[in-house]
Amino acid sequence: MMEQFLLSKGYLMGKTIGEGTYSKVKEAFCKKQQKTVAVKIIDKEAGPPDFIQKFLPRELQIAQTLDHENxxxxxxxxxxxxxxxxxxxxLAKGGDIFELIVKTGPLxxxxxxALFQQLVxxxxxxxxxxxAxxxxxxxxxxxxDELTLKLADFGFAKIFSPGSTELTKTFCGSMAYAAPEVLxxxxxxxxxxxxxxxxxxLYVMLCGHLPFDDTDIPKMxxxxxxxxxxxxxxxxxxGCRDLVRRMLEPDVTLRLSIEDICRHGW
Structure with missing residues (x-):
């Protein structure tokens, strides 16, 4: 039924390339654009009310307003x-950075x-x-193509007024990547x-493993x-060591801002 529905919209479905809690991502050939695209399929019935009412509308709003090469x-x-x-x-044909590091080890x-500059x-x-x-x-x-970094998945993103100091207590993301104040x-x-x-x-790209073990949160x-x-x-x-340390600064008042990172020598 899903394949027929998308075919009627001009998309010929292919293999599954990723799966999340309430979604999966498949390749599809777009007849109109004559190229392969990625299709993220989100099942509203499978997701909890908070996800459907709060996060999903936000993701849809954000995803279609951002326009940047990375x-x-x-x-x-x-x-x-x-x-x-x-x-x-x-469609990002090169997979993700995690897969790259599993394959090649530390970069x-x-x-x-070069990759981090694109993320910045x-x-x-x-x-x-x-x-955010x-x-x-x-x-x-x-x-x-050619190791162009592409940021994806705005499912937990938050909209704020630029210049504001709006605070939140919501826990989002993965434990291993979460800042102390979030945990x-x-x-x-x-x-x-x-x-x-x-x-x-950046630490994972350089070292090939996570900087903190997330199996024991108090210890982490x-x-x-x-x-x-x-x-x-x-x-x-x-310069590289200095930048990593100043981003992984537990005191958020001393941590670099995105502007500070742009000005950093490395």
Missing amino acids: IIKVYESIESEDGKIYLIME PEEQAQ KAIRYCHDRGV HRDLKCENTLLG QGVPHDSRGSDIWSMGVV LWHQQNGISFPNHLTFSQ
Whole structure:
């Protein structure tokens, strides 16, 4: 039934390329554009009320207003009578950064730097437009042609007034990438939490593993407060180490902003 519905809209469905709690992503050939796209299928009936009433409308609103070379482009959204929403999106053929690191191990500093610079551009664009991502992780940083980074999945994103200091207590995202203030449930600015998660993504690209073990949250919080360590067998420039440490700063008042990162020498 789903295949027939989408075929009537001009999309020939292909293989499944990803699955979430209330959604899955499939490849599809778009007859109109004559190219392969990604289709995110969201089942409204399977999701909890909070997700359907709060997060989903926000994702649909945000996804179709952002237009940046380092953010996955959403072409259109279609809703069927059986309660499914189809987000037709740009396809990132290179998989995600997590898959890349599993395949190759830690990235050379120069390659990590080139990818990270693109992530910074995407987040600066979002923050400037009043959007905090709130679920930054290696699995949501996709790769297009020639290692072009493409930020994806705005399912937990928050809209705020640019220039405001609006605080939230909502826990979003993955434990391993979450900032201390998010884990502790204290009121926080989601933009600062995005910076922490960016620091975790950069650390993973450079070191090939997470900086903090999320199997024991109290222990993880202790490690977050006491700072990160880099593997002894890998060498990084001083500028690189400095940037990672200043993004993974537990005191949010001392943590770098996206503008600070843009000005950083590395």
